[in-house]
Amino acid sequence: MVRHSRACWPATFATKPTPKIDSKAARKLTYGLFLLSSKDEKDNGCIINSCIQAASDPLRLIICCQMGNLTRETIEKTGVFNVSVLTEDVDFDTVRRFGMQSGRDVDKFEGFTAVERSANGLYYLTEQANAMFSCKVTEKIDLGSHMMFVGEVTEAKVLGGDKSCTYDHYQSNIKKRF
Numbered sequence: 424m425v426r427h428s429r430a431c432w433p434a435t436f437a438t439k440p441t442p443k444i445d446s447k448a449a450r451k452l453t454y455g456l457f458l459l460s461s462k463d464e465k466d467n468g469c470i471i472n473s474c475i476q477a478a479s480d481p482l483r484l485i486i487c488c489q490m491g492n493l494t495r496e497t498i499e500k501t502g503v504f505n506v507s508v509l510t511e512d513v514d515f516d517t518v519r520r521f522g523m524q525s526g527r528d529v530d531k532f533e534g535f536t537a538v539e540r541s542a543n544g545l546y547y548l549t550e551q552a553n554a555m556f557s558c559k560v561t562e563k564i565d566l567g568s569h570m571m572f573v574g575e576v577t578e579a580k581v582l583g584g585d586k587s588c589t590y591d592h593y594q595s596n597i598k599k600r601f
């Protein structure tokens with residue numbers, strides 16, 4: 424058996440290059456695409472890719488919201504949110520409406536009729552979505568650029584059988600480049 428004396432460890436570490444963080448590595452992670460809806464004085468919502476099932480008993484979701492988003496502010500204030508799981512037939516116009524402008528400037532649900540209210544009073548999508556979840560916030564963690572919310576599911580239903588849209592499908596087939 425080869426035994427190394429403690430004295431040679433620092434020398435070994437010294438030869439290793441400093442680890443680098445290639446931000447492109449994060450693009451290799453896979454995601455879905457969702458409408459995250461909230462309600463304060465008015466209904467609002469934003470597109471997110473950062474939603475996962477984090478636990479099954481009780482059923483819990485984790486979502487991450489950019490700090491500057493109105494949706495983040497509203498969820499912190501009200502403690503509830505809905506998630507609609509978007510399908511592959513989602514229109515780019517829907518992504519643009521909810522994901523590329525802020526509810527601080529516009530009423531995003533104005534003229535958008537494919538919605539119903541869940542038991543918590545928030546909107547969820549009835550088209551371009553195959554499932555919905557209502558959640559109440561149980562924990563939040565400040566991650567710097569984003570606030571992470573853990574939500575316990577209070578209502579969930581399947582809305583259809585169409586395939587869920589992945590972030591990759593959105594980037595390759597739905598996103599319009601101008």
Ligand SMILES: Cc1cc2nc3c(=O)[nH]c(=O)nc-3n(C[C@H](O)[C@H](O)[C@H](O)COP(=O)(O)O)c2cc1C
Binds near residue numbers: 470494522524
């Ligand atoms: C494809 C796509 C994915 C997005 N993912 C997230 C996300 O995971 N979290 C987030 O906070 N914002 C995400 N956004 C950005 C928000 O949807 C966007 O900032 C929105 O305008 C915020 O609106 P609000 O200020 O009304 O909340 C995404 C946008 C797009 C188009």
